[in-house]
Amino acid sequence: MRRMGRSIFGKAPARAWRNKTNGSVGRAAQRPTTRYRVIYKIGYTFPQMRNSTASRTLNVRRRLLPRTARPFTTLFVVACGTVALLLSLPQTALAAPKEEKPLLVYSIDVEGGQATLFVAPSGASLLVDAGWPGNDGRDAARIQKAMQNAGITTIDHLLVTHFHDDHVGGVPQLLKLVSVGEFLDHGVNREDSDATRANFAAYEAAIQGKTRRIVHPGDTIDLSGVSAVVLAADGEHIAAVKGAKPQPNPFCAEEKKWAEDPSENARSVGILVSYGKFRLLDLGDLTGAKEVALVCPNNPIGIVDLYLATHHGMNLSNSASLVYAVHPRVAIINNGAHKAGSPEAWQTIHSSPGLEDLWQLHTAEDSDAAHNSAVDLIANPAGMPTDGAYLKVSASSNGGFTVTNSRTRQTSMYFRK
Numbered sequence: 486m487r488r489m490g491r492s493i494f495g496k497a498p499a500r501a502w503r504n505k506t507n508g509s510v511g512r513a514a515q516r517p518t519t520r521y522r523v524i525y526k527i528g529y530t531f532p533q534m535r536n537s538t539a540s541r542t543l544n545v546r547r548r549l550l551p552r553t554a555r556p557f558t559t560l561f562v563v564a565c566g567t568v569a570l571l572l573s574l575p576q577t578a579l580a581a582p583k584e585e586k587p588l589l590v591y592s593i594d595v596e597g598g599q600a601t602l603f604v605a606p607s608g609a610s611l612l613v614d615a616g617w618p619g620n621d622g623r624d625a626a627r628i629q630k631a632m633q634n635a636g637i638t639t640i641d642h643l644l645v646t647h648f649h650d651d652h653v654g655g656v657p658q659l660l661k662l663v664s665v666g667e668f669l670d671h672g673v674n675r676e677d678s679d680a681t682r683a684n685f686a687a688y689e690a691a692i693q694g695k696t697r698r699i700v701h702p703g704d705t706i707d708l709s710g711v712s713a714v715v716l717a718a719d720g721e722h723i724a725a726v727k728g729a730k731p732q733p734n735p736f737c738a739e740e741k742k743w744a745e746d747p748s749e750n751a752r753s754v755g756i757l758v759s760y761g762k763f764r765l766l767d768l769g770d771l772t773g774a775k776e777v778a779l780v781c782p783n784n785p786i787g788i789v790d791l792y793l794a795t796h797h798g799m800n801l802s803n804s805a806s807l808v809y810a811v812h813p814r815v816a817i818i819n820n821g822a823h824k825a826g827s828p829e830a831w832q833t834i835h836s837s838p839g840l841e842d843l844w845q846l847h848t849a850e851d852s853d854a855a856h857n858s859a860v861d862l863i864a865n866p867a868g869m870p871t872d873g874a875y876l877k878v879s880a881s882s883n884g885g886f887t888v889t890n891s892r893t894r895q896t897s898m899y900f901r902k
């Protein structure tokens with residue numbers, strides 16, 4: 486893991502340096518030693534030019550000058566060299582390289598519910614869940630704040646993973662602030678509880694007359710270059726993801742027996758989001774028995790770069806046979822201060838082979854220090870006044886990505902492998 490100060494998604498550089506003029510960072514390049522570094526102020530932004538063409542040209546000229554003539558001729562030579570260089574280069578070489586736009590993912594703090602915003606390089610957007618109802622529209626406001634950061638004003642697709650109030654409850658308030666292109670969900674509520682029936686009724690009323698699509702395992706949500714494949718919905722799951730052969734899962738043999746779950750959690754819509762080589766898994770609140778059914782005996786998901794901890798990191802989910810099999814580099818737990826982030830689930834994720842960092846939206850205050858991440862990896866730590874800090878992922882199609890803590894503005898980089 487690399488922290489702070491580097492802003493590209495290449496492989497980890499052996500040595501990197503920052504251009505003081507424009508803030509760009511050269512990688513796989515060594516800091517030039519020539520005294521004529523003034524050349525960089527003309528705005529070269531790519532390392533090949535800085536180090537090979539520009540400085541070598543000037544160094545040759547420097548050696549041709551007599552020592553006594555140097556003070557007055559230096560500026561002249563630099564100026565002439567600059568002009569000659571400018572004239573000799575094709576215009577295309579002077580233009581900044583066209584940088585790829587990243588996929589942005591915001592894990593928005595809705596205090597133990599889910600609201601995860603995906604914004605593709607094209608600007609197409611997918612919001613997974615809308616947090617809780619009540620609280621004077623707190624969650625809708627936080628979603629809108631993340632949208633503003635991403636530079637969007639509308640949501641193209643709003644996926645409701647299931648009909649519990651920490652996921653669907655915020656939809657009516659959000660619709661007062663933001664327009665949504667289409668609503669996606671798994672169909673009707675099948676949970677036998679008044680609370681969930683009320684949630685579902687409020688959702689249906691809020692989206693009446695709007696475009697709604699029922700999703701099934703295998704369906705895709707297209708974000709123009711970014712795709713989300715539905716892995717699970719309404720209690721069913723896929724057997725294979727298109728183009729990938731399911732592999733035997735060695736972690737199934739040790740898996741415990743999970744209880745069947747009659748609640749809406751087990752009917753959660755789960756998605757695998759792909760942008761080039763970058764892959765992210767979000768299974769909503771899918772509970773243990775359904776997780777195991779999805780990945781045992783064969784794992785159809787493969788491995789992922791980022792795992793959004795299922796069910797806010799609750800111990801009713803996050804089975805080792807799932808977490809270990811998908812082998813995430815980084816995980817985010819969207820817990821609340823006093824909701825989820827269970828010690829058992831935290832431990833399973835933390836001990837997952839290959840995990841580099843485990844981020845949390847909150848300190849899990851009902852847990853202990855041994856089962857919470859370091860404070861830098863927590864958006865809203867206990868005892869610190871924050872106003873719903875979020876975690877922002879910025880992913881390149883080459884598989885590299887960053888995670889930024891909006892509270893500290895610190896960024897951790899996970900270079901492509």
Ligand SMILES: [Zn+2]
Pocket residue numbers: 597598599649651652770796797
């Ligand atoms: Zn939930």
